[in-house]
Amino acid sequence: MTIEWSPEAREFHLRNDRVSYIFRVLENGWLGHLYFGAPLAEGRSYAHLVPGEFYGFSNRLGEPVPLEYPSGGAGDYRIPAVAIELPDGSGVLDLRYKSHEAHPGKPEIPGLPSTYVEVGGEAETLEVVLADAVAEIEVRLLYTIYRDRPIVVRGARIVNSGKSPAIVRCAMSASLDLPDSDWELISLSGEWARECHVERLGLRPGRQSVSSTRGASGHQHNPFVVLARPATTEASGEAIGLGLAYSGNFVAEAEVEPFGTTRLRTGINPDGFSWVLESGAEFSTPEAILAHSAGGLDALSDAYHRLFRERLARGSWRDRARPIVINNWEATYFDFDEPKLLAIATAAKEMGIELFVLDDGWFGRRNDDSTSLGDWQVNLTKLPGGLDSLARSVEALGMRFGIWIEPEMVSRSSDLFAEHPDWTIGVPSRPRTEGRNQYVLDMSRPEVVDHLFGVLSAVLGGAPISYVKWDMNRTITEPFSPALPVWRQGEFLHRYILGVYQLYDRLTKAFPGILFESCASGGGRFDAGMLAFAPQAWASDDTDAIERLKIQWGTSLAYPLNSIAAHVSAVPNHQVGRVTPLATRAAVAFFGVFGYELDPTALSAGERAEITDQVAFYKQWRELFQRGRFLRLRSPFEGERDEAAWMTVADDGRSAIAAHYRILSRPNPGPQRLRLRGLDAAAFYRVSIWPSPAEAAGVAARPIVLGGDELMAAGLVLESSRESAGAGDFRARLYVLEAI
Numbered sequence: 001m002t003i004e005w006s007p008e009a010r011e012f013h014l015r016n017d018r019v020s021y022i023f024r025v026l027e028n029g030w031l032g033h034l035y036f037g038a039p040l041a042e043g044r045s046y047a048h049l050v051p052g053e054f055y056g057f058s059n060r061l062g063e064p065v066p067l068e069y070p071s072g073g074a075g076d077y078r079i080p081a082v083a084i085e086l087p088d089g090s091g092v093l094d095l096r097y098k099s100h101e102a103h104p105g106k107p108e109i110p111g112l113p114s115t116y117v118e119v120g121g122e123a124e125t126l127e128v129v130l131a132d133a134v135a136e137i138e139v140r141l142l143y144t145i146y147r148d149r150p151i152v153v154r155g156a157r158i159v160n161s162g163k164s165p166a167i168v169r170c171a172m173s174a175s176l177d178l179p180d181s182d183w184e185l186i187s188l189s190g191e192w193a194r195e196c197h198v199e200r201l202g203l204r205p206g207r208q209s210v211s212s213t214r215g216a217s218g219h220q221h222n223p224f225v226v227l228a229r230p231a232t233t234e235a236s237g238e239a240i241g242l243g244l245a246y247s248g249n250f251v252a253e254a255e256v257e258p259f260g261t262t263r264l265r266t267g268i269n270p271d272g273f274s275w276v277l278e279s280g281a282e283f284s285t286p287e288a289i290l291a292h293s294a295g296g297l298d299a300l301s302d303a304y305h306r307l308f309r310e311r312l313a314r315g316s317w318r319d320r321a322r323p324i325v326i327n328n329w330e331a332t333y334f335d336f337d338e339p340k341l342l343a344i345a346t347a348a349k350e351m352g353i354e355l356f357v358l359d360d361g362w363f364g365r366r367n368d369d370s371t372s373l374g375d376w377q378v379n380l381t382k383l384p385g386g387l388d389s390l391a392r393s394v395e396a397l398g399m400r401f402g403i404w405i406e407p408e409m410v411s412r413s414s415d416l417f418a419e420h421p422d423w424t425i426g427v428p429s430r431p432r433t434e435g436r437n438q439y440v441l442d443m444s445r446p447e448v449v450d451h452l453f454g455v456l457s458a459v460l461g462g463a464p465i466s467y468v469k470w471d472m473n474r475t476i477t478e479p480f481s482p483a484l485p486v487w488r489q490g491e492f493l494h495r496y497i498l499g500v501y502q503l504y505d506r507l508t509k510a511f512p513g514i515l516f517e518s519c520a521s522g523g524g525r526f527d528a529g530m531l532a533f534a535p536q537a538w539a540s541d542d543t544d545a546i547e548r549l550k551i552q553w554g555t556s557l558a559y560p561l562n563s564i565a566a567h568v569s570a571v572p573n574h575q576v577g578r579v580t581p582l583a584t585r586a587a588v589a590f591f592g593v594f595g596y597e598l599d600p601t602a603l604s605a606g607e608r609a610e611i612t613d614q615v616a617f618y619k620q621w622r623e624l625f626q627r628g629r630f631l632r633l634r635s636p637f638e639g640e641r642d643e644a645a646w647m648t649v650a651d652d653g654r655s656a657i658a659a660h661y662r663i664l665s666r667p668n669p670g671p672q673r674l675r676l677r678g679l680d681a682a683a684f685y686r687v688s689i690w691p692s693p694a695e696a697a698g699v700a701a702r703p704i705v706l707g708g709d710e711l712m713a714a715g716l717v718l719e720s721s722r723e724s725a726g727a728g729d730f731r732a733r734l735y736v737l738e739a740i
């Protein structure tokens with residue numbers, strides 16, 4: 001890993017064995033982009049990659065100049081990285097190179113989540129200072145390159161060195177000019193209960209973007225996009241990833257201009273955003289995480305998985321095996337008392353489950369979703385001994401105990417709202433819009449964050465609590481804070497999320513032993529910002545195994561398996577009414593942080609025995625399921641959409657588990673093969689099937705031994721027509737591979 005600076009060519013080259021990022025100071029002082037991609041040799045200039053002489057405005061009006069951090073107003077009509085309203089009301093910026101410095105390591109961003117380093121020599125950071133002499137604005141661009149990752153992390157700090165306030169209207173975390181537009185934009189889009197569906201569409205002239213204006217990253221679009229060549233598959237081809245460690249309003253956008261080049265940018269959504277920068281003040285953007293893959297989407301995902309798992313997630317749970325949970329939500333909803341919960345926990349414990357999670361409804365007068373958010377005192381009618389007694393009883397069974405909270409919310413019918421109506425987001429002269437019968441607290445107010453820290457610390461400190469599910473069940477309407485001056489209302493939604501981060505930071509530091517899981521009606525805020533505090537997230541309220549194939553496939557494009565919480569629930573499924581075999585439900589939920597969300601006391605003896613086996617199987621292979629390399633084999637979004645397959649492989653290639661899901665049964669399908677990836681071609685693997693089949697085609701009911709070369713080149717024989725005849729829909733089969 002090096003950060004090379006050539007004073008003659010005025011060129012920067014950030015390089016490791018997997019990636020190069022190159023840019024230079026143009027003749028007129030602007031910062032011009034040259035290259036991002038597979039590593040190029042050091043010690044050479046690449047200035048010729050961008051032909052032409054870039055000084056004077058005419059070039060800016062003509063051919064597109066690739067720039068590092070473009071601004072508008074002086075001939076570059078593409079989407080800007082930065083826009084600032086200056087004291088004279090103008091918005092023209094002319095940012096020229098002033099100086100630069102390189103440091104070992106990586107700085108933190110004040111108030112914002114970020115990736116980090118832990119050992120010396122892991123990463124280096126370059127800070128390039130650009131200045132506009134007339135406007136007295138400085139922009140400090142930060143670039144971090146890790147030694148062993150195909151990743152460049154970017155961000156910017158904007159400093160007002162003038163005497164009067166200026167208004168930041170747009171401040172992207174990164175902008176990247178690419179020399180062509182032969183790309184497809186992949187985004188993860190959807191809605192509640194169908195998050196992270198993969199959309200892939202060729203770029204065309206003009207702007208194409210995904211974004212949020214909801215105050216949270218949202219179910220609709222994830223703050224993560226990929227540019228892939230049309231020929232790029234999971235296993236091969238070029239791709240560029242653009243992630244953002246941010247949980248509020250974001251944009252991720254590509255613009256193809258008339259010469260066919262592409263500008264890609266991501267950052268805080270400028271729609272509705274502004275930030276007043278007083279004299280001497282500075283504004284930091286969230287960080288953008290750029291990755292390059294020459295080896296397909298698998299390799300791109302792998303780079304993100306490792307970075308997010310190892311250097312974004314933090315705390316005592318980062319590297320630990322995550323427990324198998326039983327959550328009472330779909331088992332009881334709001335209707336429970338202590339005996340009922342203990343019966344669930346006892347039955348779960350008998351099946352080997354490790355942690356009991358008490359979901360919504362344990363506090364205030366909360367017997368439905370119309371009341372009590374904000375009143376974080378236990379409901380003594382339901383739980384006469386309080387959380388402490390329940391938690392101790394659960395611990396006495398030999399399980400850990402966790403609870404659900406929704407700190408950012410308040411119900412109109414609550415003591416908190418009666419006491420502090422002004423702590424609720426809204427425009428004083430207008431009615432507030434309710435969502436799920438609740439309002440959102442004004443997290444931009446320090447006293448609200450302080451209050452929540454106080455009451456939640458009392459809850460978490462008052463009982464042996466090992467796990468917290470932090471929910472957020474509505475997005476923001478009427479964004480306004482009476483606590484902010486008129487001219488700062490454009491800052492509100494960013495200040496809101498800074499308040500959320502601050503509360504997360506304080507609680508995770510005060511309770512370092514607790515495993516936090518984030519949730520926002522499922523995957524409504526599943527993003528890299530949240531993962532810095534809560535290392536796992538509830539991927540979707542949709543627990544149907546078949547729906548989950550798509551959700552987990554899409555989520556895995558960016559996020560590691562040990563961040564994706566996935567539970568087995570009862571049938572008919574509560575979201576879609578589908579009836580799937582118990583084995584299939586487990587075979588999907590295994591690929592993530594596994595758990596159950598059903599009433600085990602309502603199961604038959606046969607079902608309990610099956611779950612006991614599932615739990616034992618997951619424990620045996622937990623490391624592989626949570627931290628193996630994930631390879632997507634057959635997409636539920638492609639072809640006839642009636643099958644899916646994926647696998648996880650240990651880093652040393654000695655063990656792997658592949659899964660094949662047959663969504664709809666096919667009549668007389670003929671022999672089917674599935675080619676695996678990531679194995680050791682020279683190794684022999686003992687292959688066994690889970691669950692043990694009554695009969696099987698290519699792989700017998702008892703294990704057989706196959707070569708890694710064969711499994712990858714010829715494939716695994718899945719099933720024969722005879723075997724699939726009459727077998728029904730929604731089948732799953734796992735193949736466990738152990739090198740011998």
Ligand code: GLA
Nearest residue numbers: 329359360519520521522541
């Ligand atoms: C949200 C969550 C669910 C559950 C409920 C409780 O919908 O996503 O898992 O916790 O809230 O109200």
